[in-house]
Amino acid sequence: MKSLKHVVIFLVLLGTAPSKILWAQSGKESVTNIKRPGLKELNKFYISNKKPLQPLSFIKLPVGSIKPEGWILKFLELQRDGLTGQLSNISAWLDKKNNAWFSGNGKGDHGWEEVPYWLKGYGNLGYVLKDEKIITETKLWLDKVFESQEADGYFGPRIVENEHQDNKGNTPDLWPNMLMLWCMQSYYEYSNDTRVIPFMIKYFKWQMTVPDEKLLKIYWENSRGGDNLYSIYWLYNRTGEKWLLDLANKIHRNTADWTQKNNLPNWHNVNIAQCFREPATYYMQAKDSSFLNATYNDFYLVRSLYGQVPGGMFGADENARKGFDDPRQAVETCGMVEQMASDEILTGITGDPMWADHCEDVAFNTYPAAVMPDFKGLRYLTAPNMVVSDTRNHAPGIQNEGPFLMMNPFSSRCCQHNHSMGWPYYAEHLWMATPDNGIAAMLYSSSEVSAKVGNGNMVTLKQTTHYPFDENISIEVNTTTAVNFPLYLRIPNWCSNAKLMVNGVEKSMPFEAGSYARIERKWKQADVVELVLPMKLKKDIWDKNKNSVSINYGPLTFSLKIDETYKQMDSKKSAIGDSKWQENSDQSKWPSYEIYPASMWNYGLVLNEQPLESQFKIIKRSWPENNFPFTQDAVPFILKAKGKIIPEWILDKNGLCDVLPQSPVTVSTKEQPIELIPMGAARLRIASFPVVK
Numbered sequence: 001m002k003s004l005k006h007v008v009i010f011l012v013l014l015g016t017a018p019s020k021i022l023w024a025q026s027g028k029e030s031v032t033n034i035k036r037p038g039l040k041e042l043n044k045f046y047i048s049n050k051k052p053l054q055p056l057s058f059i060k061l062p063v064g065s066i067k068p069e070g071w072i073l074k075f076l077e078l079q080r081d082g083l084t085g086q087l088s089n090i091s092a093w094l095d096k097k098n099n100a101w102f103s104g105n106g107k108g109d110h111g112w113e114e115v116p117y118w119l120k121g122y123g124n125l126g127y128v129l130k131d132e133k134i135i136t137e138t139k140l141w142l143d144k145v146f147e148s149q150e151a152d153g154y155f156g157p158r159i160v161e162n163e164h165q166d167n168k169g170n171t172p173d174l175w176p177n178m179l180m181l182w183c184m185q186s187y188y189e190y191s192n193d194t195r196v197i198p199f200m201i202k203y204f205k206w207q208m209t210v211p212d213e214k215l216l217k218i219y220w221e222n223s224r225g226g227d228n229l230y231s232i233y234w235l236y237n238r239t240g241e242k243w244l245l246d247l248a249n250k251i252h253r254n255t256a257d258w259t260q261k262n263n264l265p266n267w268h269n270v271n272i273a274q275c276f277r278e279p280a281t282y283y284m285q286a287k288d289s290s291f292l293n294a295t296y297n298d299f300y301l302v303r304s305l306y307g308q309v310p311g312g313m314f315g316a317d318e319n320a321r322k323g324f325d326d327p328r329q330a331v332e333t334c335g336m337v338e339q340m341a342s343d344e345i346l347t348g349i350t351g352d353p354m355w356a357d358h359c360e361d362v363a364f365n366t367y368p369a370a371v372m373p374d375f376k377g378l379r380y381l382t383a384p385n386m387v388v389s390d391t392r393n394h395a396p397g398i399q400n401e402g403p404f405l406m407m408n409p410f411s412s413r414c415c416q417h418n419h420s421m422g423w424p425y426y427a428e429h430l431w432m433a434t435p436d437n438g439i440a441a442m443l444y445s446s447s448e449v450s451a452k453v454g455n456g457n458m459v460t461l462k463q464t465t466h467y468p469f470d471e472n473i474s475i476e477v478n479t480t481t482a483v484n485f486p487l488y489l490r491i492p493n494w495c496s497n498a499k500l501m502v503n504g505v506e507k508s509m510p511f512e513a514g515s516y517a518r519i520e521r522k523w524k525q526a527d528v529v530e531l532v533l534p535m536k537l538k539k540d541i542w543d544k545n546k547n548s549v550s551i552n553y554g555p556l557t558f559s560l561k562i563d564e565t566y567k568q569m570d571s572k573k574s575a576i577g578d579s580k581w582q583e584n585s586d587q588s589k590w591p592s593y594e595i596y597p598a599s600m601w602n603y604g605l606v607l608n609e610q611p612l613e614s615q616f617k618i619i620k621r622s623w624p625e626n627n628f629p630f631t632q633d634a635v636p637f638i639l640k641a642k643g644k645i646i647p648e649w650i651l652d653k654n655g656l657c658d659v660l661p662q663s664p665v666t667v668s669t670k671e672q673p674i675e676l677i678p679m680g681a682a683r684l685r686i687a688s689f690p691v692v693k
C-alpha cells in the first residue's frame with residue numbers, strides 16, 4: 001500500500017490524470033501464477049537456443065554468476081578441502097607423470113574417463129568458489145588438452161577398443177572426449193578464452209569426417225552420445241554454423257536408441273540417469289514432441305519398475321535387474337550426480353518444475369548420504385534401506401562383487417572422480433535466466449545472483465533461507481537504479497497454499513502446486529520478496545513394494561535414526577579391485593570406514609488413519625553453527641514416531657537387510673518410541689518402512 005500512496009501523491013503533484021505509462025513507471029505490479037514461462041521472447045543477455053532450435057524455457061547463467069551461501073557453500077568448501085580438492089594427490093589417474101591427458105600429445109597412461117570426470121566438477125568448483133588455486137590447476141590441464149589437438153581436429157588420448165566394435169579404422173572411444181568438452185564449455189563461460197570455440201569447431205569438423213559405421217560404436221560412447229549432442233548445441237548457439245546441426249543429426253542417429261517404447265537400450269544405472277535425457281536434447285532440434293515424451297517415458301518406466309522407493313533414484317546396483325526392486329537395492333554415486341545434472345538440463349529445456357523438484361529430491365535425500373560428513377570418502381552404492389556399510393561382498397544381493405558398500409577415498413574409481421560435479425552444477429542452477437529478461441529462483445538455497453535483467457541493468461538478488469529445513473525464503477533486491485523485470489519463483493509440486501509477500505504486502509492469490517509465481521514490477525533497492533512454502537507431513541505408500549511407506553515433510557524424506565558405529569579401515573587394503581593410487585599417497589590421512597548399526601533397525605511403523613500430525617511429533621532444533629545439517633547430530637529437525645520390532649526381518653544370507661515383509665505386518669512385540677531423521681543425514685537407513693499392526 002505504501003507504493004500506491006506514493007503514486008497518488010506523485011500524480012497529485014503533477015496535476016495529471018493517471019495514465020497507463022505513469023502507472024507502469026510508478027511501480028505498477030503484476031503478479032501471476034503460470035505453468036511455464038512464455039517462449040515468444042529471447043533473453044537479450046544470456047546465450048539461449050538459436051533458431052531453428054526450440055527456445056529454452058530457462059537459461060543457465062554463466063558459471064560464476066551465482067554465489068552460493070548456507071549449506072550448499074559448506075558442501076562446496078568440504079569438497080574443496082576433502083576428496084574433490086585433494087584427489088590429485090591420491091588417484092593414480094590424476095598423477096601428471098606420463099599422463100595421457102597431460103602429455104600434450106595424447107600419449108601416456110590413464111587416458112580414459114577419470115581425468116575429465118574429475119576436472120569437470122573440480123574446475124566448476126573453482127569457478128563457483130572463485131578459488132584461484134583450483135582455477136589455475138584446472139587451466140594447467142586444459143592447456144595440455146588444447147596442445148594435444150591434432151591437425152585433423154582430434155584431441156586427447158586415443159583409446160581404441162577394437163574388441164567392442166567392428167572397426168577397422170580404429171576410431172577412438174569418444175566418451176572421455178565428451179566429458180572434456182563439458183570442461184571446456186564451463187571454462188569458456190568463466191574465462192571467454194578465445195581458444196575454446198575454434199578448438200571445438202575443429203574437433204566437431206573431425207567428427208563430421210568419421211563415417212557412421214565407425215562412429216559411437218563402443219558401449220559407453222554409444223549409450224552416452226547425448227552428452228556429445230548437448231555440446232554441439234552449446235557450440236551452435238555461439239557460432240550459428242548450420243553444419244553443426246547436420247553433425248547433431250549424425251550423433252543422434254549413431255547414439256543408442258533411448259526412444260524405445262517400454263524398453264531401454266541397456267539398464268546400467270549411470271547410463272539411465274544420464275542418457276534418458278538424450279531424446280529431450282534432440283527434441284530441441286527435431287521439434288517433434290515424441291522425442292520429449294520419450295524422455296518422460298524413460299524416466300517413468302525405470303521408476304515404475306525399479307524406483308518404487310524414496311529418494312528419487314531407483315535400484316540398479318550396477319544394472320537394474322528383474323526381481324531386484326526392493327528398497328535395499330542401491331544406486332551408484334555416479335548415477336545420483338548424473339541424475340541431478342539431467343534434472344537441471346531438463347528444467348531448462350522443458351520449463352517443467354517437476355525436474356527441479358526431482359533434482360532437490362536426489363540432492364536432499366540421496367546424495368548427501370553417499371559421502372562421509374567431512375567429504376573425505378564416498379561409497380559406490382547407497383540404497384534407501386541400507387543397514388550395513390561394510391567391506392563384505394554382498395553379491396548376488398547386489399549385482400557387484402566386492403567391497404562396494406563402504407566409504408573409501410581410494411576406491412570406487414568412477415564415482416571417486418565423477419562425484420565432483422554434483423554440488424558445483426547444483427549451485428550453478430539455483431537461479432536461471434528467463435526468456436523475458438528476468439530471473440527465476442529455481443532451486444532454493446541461500447545465495448546471491450548477479451545478472452542482467454530488463455533493459456540490461458545488472459541487479460543482485462540475495463536469497464536467505466535454511467530451505468529445505470525451513471519453509472521461509474526471503475529475497476532482497478540490490479540495484480543501483482529502479483528496474484523493471486519479472487522475478488519467477490518455483491512452487492514445488494509438494495506444496496499447496498504457498499504464500500507470497502512483496503515488501504510485506506501479501507499477494508492473495510492461489511499458487512498452484514507445480515507452477516511458478518511471476519512478479520513483474522519496477523524493483524527498487526532493498527525491495528524484499530518473502531515466499532512461504534508450507535511443509536506438511538505426507539505419507540507415500542509403495543504398493544509395488546509390499547505396501548511399505550515413507551514419511552515426507554516438504555521435500556525431505558525421513559529415515560529411521562540408526563545409531564552408527566564407524567570402524568576405521570585401511571583404505572588400500574579395503575579398496576575395490578580396480579582402484580589405483582599414487583605410490584606415496586598416505587592411507588592413514590585418508591582412512592576408509594565401515595559403518596555398522598549399533599541399535600535395532602528392523603522396526604515397522606505404527607500408523608493409523610488419524611492425521612499424520614497426531615502420530616508424529618516434529619522436533620525443531622537450532623541451525624548447526626557450522627552450517628552443515630547432514631549429520632545425525634546436526635540435523636535441524638527430527639520426528640518422534642512409534643514402531644514395533646519385526647523379529648523375522650533380519651539380515652539375509654548376503655548380509656543385506658532382507659526384502660520387506662508384506663504390510664501390514666502382524667507382530668506381538670511392544671510398541672516403542674522411535675526417532676526419524678532426514679534420510680540425507682542417515683548413512684545407515686530404513687526409509688521404506690513396513691507398517692505393523
Ligand SMILES: [Zn+2]
Binds near residue numbers: 333334414415
Ligand atoms: Zn561411479
